[in-house]
Amino acid sequence: MSPMAGDLVVERPQGLYCPPGDFYIDPWRPVARAVITHAHADHARAGHGQVLASAISEGLLRSRLGAGLNFQGLAYGETVTHKGVAISLHPAGHVLGSAQVRLAHGGRVWVASGDYFLSAHDEHNPTCAPFEPVRCHCFITESTFGLPVYRWAPQASVLAEINAWWRSNAAAGRPSLLMAYSLGKAQRLLAGVDASIGPIVVHGAMAPLNQAYRDAGVPLPPTHTLDALAGTTAARRAAAHAAPALPALAGALVLAPPAVQGSAWARRLGEFSDAFASGWMQLRGARRRQGVDRGFVLSDHADWPGLQRAIRATGAERVIVTHGEEAVMVRWLREQGLDAGSFRTEFGHEDGPPAATAPSAPPEPPAPPAPAADLPDHPARANPNPDPGRR
């Protein structure tokens, strides 16, 4: 969108830029000063001189960007002033530490949302602080699921479906492989499933992220590594000269990133039932292409009603759409009489299904430290719509 005089955020090749404050928000190229909304790879990139983010996101950002990060943490609602721009961070409800960035300068207030979660139901992501609407003149919104087809069921009913699937697999002596994005989704599933059904195994790529949540005070049920569980049963089997059944693993819920599909790691589970948990599972085409037994619709992003609720609650007269379904959202906003446009960004969909081509499984990292490398579970930027056939 072409800038107007006095805009508090404009687009630049490096990312979203605040001219009076001389800093960037979630820049995709290295810059001197960055404000980072949350730890997802498309928003939190390495190489910046200084990083300002929510204090509670520090563990996640350091685990992904390196311990040497030049980090300044802010409590939600706390204000720092930089070159006359008052900066504060407010909960986005998306993942641990996720924040909307409020900028106030010269009597005007802008809010950049990063990614956020809100739905038609009065519920929030239990693993982070709930989305807080912030009044502003201009709201910069994501639009990942900005189509009317996206309407989330209450999360309790989705979790009940997942529990029922896990329970029936356990009764049939099969492990339940639930694939989900490692940061945010995995912890939300852990916090929400019924841990009394059986043991929970997590892929090694998820373990350090789970630890960052636990360190931040988010209660998660106990989890095991595949090695520990398989080792235990192997030892037991050797001792008993029993048939090669894996009693512990048989009733387990196994959480892993989508890239394990078809991998040697997954084959270690023997015969299993698999499922994928993502907002994209709302679309039949995405479910089919995923080739899993079940698809559970669970997202850390706002659905269509949630986006509309959030935008209205800001009272903003101007709205700029960053990533997702920009065109549809801009048209809807204009129909509401708002001044609407979009920014071209390089934010992706951390929640997307893996590409249709055979994904390469991420190597399971040695426990700890975790590598800063991200798992290849972003679909290609060139094909942001997971289901073009439905358009």
Ligand SMILES: [Zn+2]
């Ligand atoms: Zn995100």
Ligand SMILES: [Zn+2]
């Ligand atoms: Zn995003």
